[in-house]
Amino acid sequence: MPAIKSRRAPTKGDQREQALVDAARDVFREKSISQVTIDDLAGAAGIARSGFYFYFESKQALLAALVDQRLAEADLEMAEWLASDGLDRGALRRGLAAGLARWKVDGRWLREAFVTPDPGPEVRHVRDRLLDEGCTQFSKRIERDARAGRTVVGPPDLLAKMVMRLRCMTFADAYADPGAYDEDELLDTLTDAILRLVYGATPGSAKG
Numbered sequence: 001m002p003a004i005k006s007r008r009a010p011t012k013g014d015q016r017e018q019a020l021v022d023a024a025r026d027v028f029r030e031k032s033i034s035q036v037t038i039d040d041l042a043g044a045a046g047i048a049r050s051g052f053y054f055y056f057e058s059k060q061a062l063l064a065a066l067v068d069q070r071l072a073e074a075d076l077e078m079a080e081w082l083a084s085d086g087l088d089r090g091a092l093r094r095g096l097a098a099g100l101a102r103w104k105v106d107g108r109w110l111r112e113a114f115v116t117p118d119p120g121p122e123v124r125h126v127r128d129r130l131l132d133e134g135c136t137q138f139s140k141r142i143e144r145d146a147r148a149g150r151t152v153v154g155p156p157d158l159l160a161k162m163v164m165r166l167r168c169m170t171f172a173d174a175y176a177d178p179g180a181y182d183e184d185e186l187l188d189t190l191t192d193a194i195l196r197l198v199y200g201a202t203p204g205s206a207k208g
Helices: 012-030 038-045 049-055 059-070 072-083 089-114 121-147 156-176 183-199
Strands: none
Touching: 012 038, 012 049, 012 059, 012 089, 038 049, 038 059, 059 072, 059 089, 059 121, 072 089, 072 121, 089 121, 089 156, 089 183, 121 156, 121 183, 156 183
């Protein structure tokens, strides 16, 4: 008979810690981290101020935990395109559209985590790891197409970093000034800019 696998149910401590992370997402949507107090975060999670420090040493440590959990969503957004080959404009645009939708909701704290030069050591550590992981995924896809002779000449890891930076800064600017461009125009332009950067072409062009 197959062994029966036991699964530990979340403890009250696990639930309180997750409640803090979930509450932080809501609080950091409304205020910058410099304006948020520990009392704000503890109160939103329904715990005492002293209870906050049992789980996190600081606001920055809580933001780092939030970034670590929620940025897994970005991997899912781009999964279709990262698993395909060639330009696949439709899959790329769908992934970017999902990312833009997330930034429209969570852009305040995402900007603090990914655009602020020095968000604090806890956040910076998580940010650097996530960016490295994201660049690795993009780089592997570009390497596949480079071997097939589809991409422009250039180191795949450098192209991947450029794509990641372009995506992040475009989303950050869109959050900061949401009325600057029509959303479809922004997504079409970003999609084609990435394809030109990596492939030197877009669908419908001479090389497409």
